Amino acid sequence: MTSFPSLLESIDDLAFEQIEMLVSRARQFKSNSSAHQLPIQPKPILATLFFENSTRTKHSFSIAADRLNVMHVDFNAEKSSLSKGETLEDTFLTLHHQGVNICVLRTSVGHQLSEFKKSLPIKIINGGDGTNEHPTQALLDLMTLLDLSQNIIRNKTIAIIGDINHSRVAHSLVKILTHYKANIILCGPLEFLPKEAQTSNVKTSLDRDDTIKKADFIYLLRVQKERHEKNENSSPDDYVTNFGVTLEKLKSLDKLVPILHPGPANVGVEIDHDLIRSSLYKGHLQVQNSIPMRMAIIEAMLLNNDQNIGNIHGEKF
């Protein structure tokens, strides 16, 4: 197996065997809740650097680090020297020289990490970058889908309903599910659907009820207004009527299938109260799985034996 990447920006950074390894290691962590000690001295440090709000991702990284006996530093992005004009690269280098091993970065801008592909100032995990990707969410979603399907999602149909275009979660999820040969239906109003999405395993649909009828699993997304361009129609008329999913709707279509959601949910818009409080709702399982999955990711990155971190030389002699 190729060594685990030191920059996890996208699902494309992982080989299929590495995805499988992470799921299997996460399951081991889940079934054995005792503390784990990594063979690394001094004690490793993980920093979170979040330029956007987060309830789930940041805390789950923090708890996962604690379970691995890794120190967590929550870097206050607003109070940092970045606000004094320091570049992201220099900030990463500073953290590296303070002894930080891994930095989890969340930004409202996409594709900022690609510039570090050639020489890395520090090991980096993308905790969500703009509308681009959220690879660790896709990994925990995959683990949850495998848990719910006796490990077989090949040829199963996963309907992702909502604001697909602005969802970094959906972008990473489609990539990871493609590895598993699952069928994907992207459903939402036209302005939220990618134009070039159709492939052999990915279809788009404007018809919620028809999509639900075909689904083995439904993955709901909120309308991510803060990621819309200023002139975009961010709340299409009749969104709730045409694309909201309710318990009553599932009952009327005789499709009581598992419902996933990355959170935060807007109750009364993409999902109703009865559905989010029903046993069909698997959002809590996703949150539970986020800890062992992020433990597996942190462990794999810390142990990848990459000696080239922080060797950034600008000179051209």
Ligand code: NCD
């Ligand atoms: C998502 C995110 O921030 O991308 N949430 C998460 O990380 N669990 C989804 C969202 O913002 O709607």
